Amino acid sequence: MIRARGIEKRYGRKRVLNGIDLDVASGGFMLVTGSNGSGKTTLLRVVAGLAAPTRGTLEVDVDRARLGFLSHEPLVYRELSALENLELFGRLYRVHERRERIGMLLGRFGLWEARGERVSTYSRGMVQRLALCRALLHDPDLLVLDEPYSALDEQGAELLDRELDELVGRHTLVVSTHDPRRLARLATGRLALA
Amino acid sequence: MTYFADVATLTRKDLKVELRARDTLPAMLLFVLSTLVVFRFALPEGTSDDAAYGLLWVAIVFTALLGLARAWVPEQEHGVLDGLVLAPCDRSAIWLGKTLATLAFLVAAQVVALPAFVLFFAPLDLTALAGIALADVGICAVGSLMAAMAAAGRARELLLPLLVLPLAVPLVVGGVGAAISPDGERYLLLLALYDGVFAVLSWASFEYVVTE
Amino acid sequence: MLAAGLMGLAVLLALVIAPEDADQGISQRIFYIHVPIALTAYFCFGLGAWKALLLLWRGDERYDLESYVAVHQGTIFGSLTLITGSLWAKASWGVWWTWSSNQLVLFLVLFLFYCAYFMLRFSLEEGPRRARSSAVYALFGVVLIPISFLAIRLAEDFIHPTVFTRDGPQMTATIFTAFCVSWAAVTLLAYVLYRVELAGKRLDTDLRELREALQ
Numbered sequence: 001m002i003r004a005r006g007i008e009k010r011y012g013r014k015r016v017l018n019g020i021d022l023d024v025a026s027g028g029f030m031l032v033t034g035s036n037g038s039g040k041t042t043l044l045r046v047v048a049g050l051a052a053p054t055r056g057t058l059e060v061d062v063d064r065a066r067l068g069f070l071s072h073e074p075l076v077y078r079e080l081s082a083l084e085n086l087e088l089f090g091r092l093y094r095v096h097e098r099r100e101r102i103g104m105l106l107g108r109f110g111l112w113e114a115r116g117e118r119v120s121t122y123s124r125g126m127v128q129r130l131a132l133c134r135a136l137l138h139d140p141d142l143l144v145l146d147e148p149y150s151a152l153d154e155q156g157a158e159l160l161d162r163e164l165d166e167l168v169g170r171h172t173l174v175v176s177t178h179d180p181r182r183l184a185r186l187a188t189g190r191l192a193l194a
Numbered sequence: 195m196t197y198f199a200d201v202a203t204l205t206r207k208d209l210k211v212e213l214r215a216r217d218t219l220p221a222m223l224l225f226v227l228s229t230l231v232v233f234r235f236a237l238p239e240g241t242s243d244d245a246a247y248g249l250l251w252v253a254i255v256f257t258a259l260l261g262l263a264r265a266w267v268p269e270q271e272h273g274v275l276d277g278l279v280l281a282p283c284d285r286s287a288i289w290l291g292k293t294l295a296t297l298a299f300l301v302a303a304q305v306v307a308l309p310a311f312v313l314f315f316a317p318l319d320l321t322a323l324a325g326i327a328l329a330d331v332g333i334c335a336v337g338s339l340m341a342a343m344a345a346a347g348r349a350r351e352l353l354l355p356l357l358v359l360p361l362a363v364p365l366v367v368g369g370v371g372a373a374i375s376p377d378g379e380r381y382l383l384l385l386a387l388y389d390g391v392f393a394v395l396s397w398a399s400f401e402y403v404v405t406e
Numbered sequence: 407m408l409a410a411g412l413m414g415l416a417v418l419l420a421l422v423i424a425p426e427d428a429d430q431g432i433s434q435r436i437f438y439i440h441v442p443i444a445l446t447a448y449f450c451f452g453l454g455a456w457k458a459l460l461l462l463w464r465g466d467e468r469y470d471l472e473s474y475v476a477v478h479q480g481t482i483f484g485s486l487t488l489i490t491g492s493l494w495a496k497a498s499w500g501v502w503w504t505w506s507s508n509q510l511v512l513f514l515v516l517f518l519f520y521c522a523y524f525m526l527r528f529s530l531e532e533g534p535r536r537a538r539s540s541a542v543y544a545l546f547g548v549v550l551i552p553i554s555f556l557a558i559r560l561a562e563d564f565i566h567p568t569v570f571t572r573d574g575p576q577m578t579a580t581i582f583t584a585f586c587v588s589w590a591a592v593t594l595l596a597y598v599l600y601r602v603e604l605a606g607k608r609l610d611t612d613l614r615e616l617r618e619a620l621q
Contacts, residue, residue: 011532050406054534073276076274078272079215080211088203094282118214134277347531353525361519364556367557381560384557403539
């Protein structure tokens with residue numbers, strides 16, 4: 001599903017990625033590890049299509065409509081409610097049975113009660129959970145998650161564990177993390193960035 | 195037709211966000227009214243009406259700049275712009291949605307400001323109003339794009355006026371000309387030409403400005 | 407390349423001799439420099455926009471530097487246009503500035519526009535985003551030229567400039583030759599400067615890349 005050869009990403013003088021190869025089969029779970037500043041976020045952005053590689057080839061068999069991305073930032077509007085945010089992205093992604101799917105996701109991630117309140121009132125953990133809902137909303141074939149556990153509270157982390165367990169196998173995942181132990185059991189491949 | 199559905203979704207979102215945040219539109223309204231009052235004192239007794247029209251246009255341009263400076267702020271918070279760029283919709287739809295919303299705010303501010311102008315200074319005929327309408331479109335179209343460019347860097351509030359003001363020169367010429375010249379139609383044509391050319395250019399370029 | 411530079415300078419010297427034939431006063435002399443400089447500035451901006459288009463179309467970042475240098479040269483020649491134009495105004499009409507010269511006013515607007523180009527580049531971090539935004543802005547500049555010119559023409563109606571008779575030179579054969587020589591010289595100079603600056607900047611980036619690769 002993903003084939004990358006010799007990926008280099010430069011921002012002017014700074015070389016962030018230097019000759020990365022990546023292979024992820026359909027249904028696979030690629031774990032990307034590395035310390036801060038090793039380029040994990042940049043690599044995931046390149047895979048998601050937010051940044052074009054300076055050099056190298058990248059083939060991703062999935063278009064934007066079938067790709068879900070979780071970034072360092074939540075990618076949701078502060079002034080809108082969880083429901084309104086998901087409505088917006090639901091429309092943009094042309095999600096089938098939008099209302100039901102939104103309701104289901106909000107319930108699954110424990111945001112149903114707070115669904116009508118503005119995101120600006122949420123705790124950090126809640127915002128991250130909403131970000132996950134947003135990434136999963138359109139049932140993407142490929143999920144690219146950048147350190148999904150980083151902002152989650154304990155309850156959220158358990159919910160995410162459960163979710164990943166269900167997604168593995170049917171969907172392809174590329175996940176970056178600080179703490180590989182939590183996800184090691186699910187991973188079908190690993191990439192360590194220097 | 196999904197393109198226009200996307201644009202509608204995005205414009206609605208911008209209007210909703212502004213309705214909640216309630217910071218841009220009131221500021222624009224207050225700004226334009228205060229500016230008109232200041233102009234009253236800045237114009238010495240006996241100056242012609244023409245000078246007043248000139249100052250009206252200064253007020254319009256700077257009010258628009260105020261609105262444009264805030265245009266992409268909701269997208270900067272929490273990095274939402276990436277979320278929009280990732281969506282399957284055409285990137286130019288993001289620009290169009292934002293332009294229409296900014297235009298709505300500018301027109302809303304003018305609905306209050308123009309009667310005030312007529313009250314304080316001088317009348318506005320149909321040609322003058324048409325000129326204002328056309329120039330509004332032009333400045334929002336170009337300004338949306340420039341604001342997006344400036345937003346990615348530092349000192350964005352300082353940069354935006356620098357980018358927009360030279361581009362606004364033809365608009366001011368067109369607007370003032372439409373108001374004071376007996377041959378106002380020529381100026382309306384100039385504005386229409388500006389709008390046509392620069393709106394298309396902005397529409398087509400947005401994709402490049404917002405992706406890497 | 408150095409030979410081209412020398413030739414450029416030599417031709418420039420030649421043009422100092424030529425106008426003395428014309429013997430129509432200092433203002434005429436300035437014309438020989440002012441107009442070619444203005445034309446060269448337009449050409450540089452056009453080149454910058456062309457390179458910008460290539461950058462957006464082909465995606466090769468090499469075009470970013472070429473576009474930047476072209477715009478830089480254009481801005482330098484643009485400011486020279488303003489200065490020589492001001493000198494011309496002083497020599498011809500006794501004022502340092504006049505709004506009646508559409509060309510001069512246009513250059514003022516363009517000068518401000520392209521100064522903002524550098525502010526834009528300065529405020530963005532190096533990388534594809536800066537390259538693309540600069541390219542889009544350079545394209546806007548080139549489109550602005552005709553539209554601004556039109557606007558300034560129309561603005562004559564109500565800016566009410568003091569009426570100065572524009573003494574455009576009658577193009578006799580010798581004057582025309584002198585003008586062409588001067589134009590060629592200035593264009594050559596611009597070309598040389600462009601190549602020199604581009605080479606210098608390329609060397610800079612190559613050195614940096616080499617340093618990085620060695621680390």
